[in-house]
Amino acid sequence: MDWIDFYDFKHSVIYVNARHRDVHYRTIAQDIAKLVPSPTAHVLDYGCGEATSANLVVAGCAQLILVEAAPNVRASLAMRYAGHPKISVISAEQAAALPKASLDLIVMHSVAQYLSAAELDRLLVLFHSLLKPDGLFVLGDIVPPHFAAPAAALSLLRFGAANGFFWAAFFGLMRIFVSDYLRLKKTVGLSHYAEVGMLEKLRRAGYAPERSGHNIGHNQQRMTFLARPV
Numbered sequence: 174m175d176w177i178d179f180y181d182f183k184h185s186v187i188y189v190n191a192r193h194r195d196v197h198y199r200t201i202a203q204d205i206a207k208l209v210p211s212p213t214a215h216v217l218d219y220g221c222g223e224a225t226s227a228n229l230v231v232a233g234c235a236q237l238i239l240v241e242a243a244p245n246v247r248a249s250l251a252m253r254y255a256g257h258p259k260i261s262v263i264s265a266e267q268a269a270a271l272p273k274a275s276l277d278l279i280v281m282h283s284v285a286q287y288l289s290a291a292e293l294d295r296l297l298v299l300f301h302s303l304l305k306p307d308g309l310f311v312l313g314d315i316v317p318p319h320f321a322a323p324a325a326a327l328s329l330l331r332f333g334a335a336n337g338f339f340w341a342a343f344f345g346l347m348r349i350f351v352s353d354y355l356r357l358k359k360t361v362g363l364s365h366y367a368e369v370g371m372l373e374k375l376r377r378a379g380y381a382p383e384r385s386g387h388n389i390g391h392n393q394q395r396m397t398f399l400a401r402p403v
């Protein structure tokens with residue numbers, strides 16, 4: 174089992190209930206929508222997950238490409254957005270074959286922690302080639318090295334308290350602890366990056382990066398980077 178399998182459930186255990194999932198995706202979509210540069214923009218969301226609020230992003234752009242590696246999640250996305258004129262749902266392999274220099278905005282949020290450093294490097298090269306020269310790559314939810322798990326748990330409880338699902342968040346955390354999450358964390362691992370290290374990694378991959386003042390989503394212990402190809 175790897176992280177893609179872990180996320181390949183119809184409803185991942187990572188969301189404590191439907192309300193959590195919907196508020197989570199709505200918060201992310203609202204933040205991504207603010208980053209869309211123009212109504213004519215072509216946008217790609219890599220590792221989009223269930224993306225239940227993609228309509229909020231697509232309302233402000235010309236095309237939204239949702240890329241999801243987990244086959245069951247991808248199938249359910251394809252059903253949800255079937256026939257939508259501006260949304261397409263594709264696999265990671267199909268993303269690698271998209272036309273070069275065709276995208277204005279690429280977002281990869283809460284995915285880098287599940288990739289090895291080498292996998293992330295390969296994606297940085299791919300995204301650089303897919304972006305237009307004045308495009309923007311947004312790398313969100315980068316987990317810093319220290320106290321990542323307690324900070325994430327606390328942040329989830331606060332998010333639950335603010336959105337009316339505190340006890341579901343509490344019991345959801347228990348459920349996550351007895352799921353495969355901890356075993357995978359030990360065997361496959363999670364990638365953590367300090368701010369300086371990530372800025373350096375992005376520079377080496379040919380971007381001019383800066384850390385955003387706001388992390389996409391609710392967990393402000395984590396970091397979002399804005400990176401333009403140079």
Ligand SMILES: C[S@@+](CC[C@H](N)C(=O)[O-])C[C@H]1O[C@@H](n2cnc3c(N)ncnc32)[C@H](O)[C@@H]1O
Binds near residue numbers: 201265
């Ligand atoms: C926490 S979810 C993030 C979903 C969404 N972007 C969000 O912020 O809610 C992690 C995503 O990473 C994807 N993922 C995990 N490992 C991956 C890999 N090796 N290659 C591509 N995607 C991967 C999973 O399929 C899942 O959709």
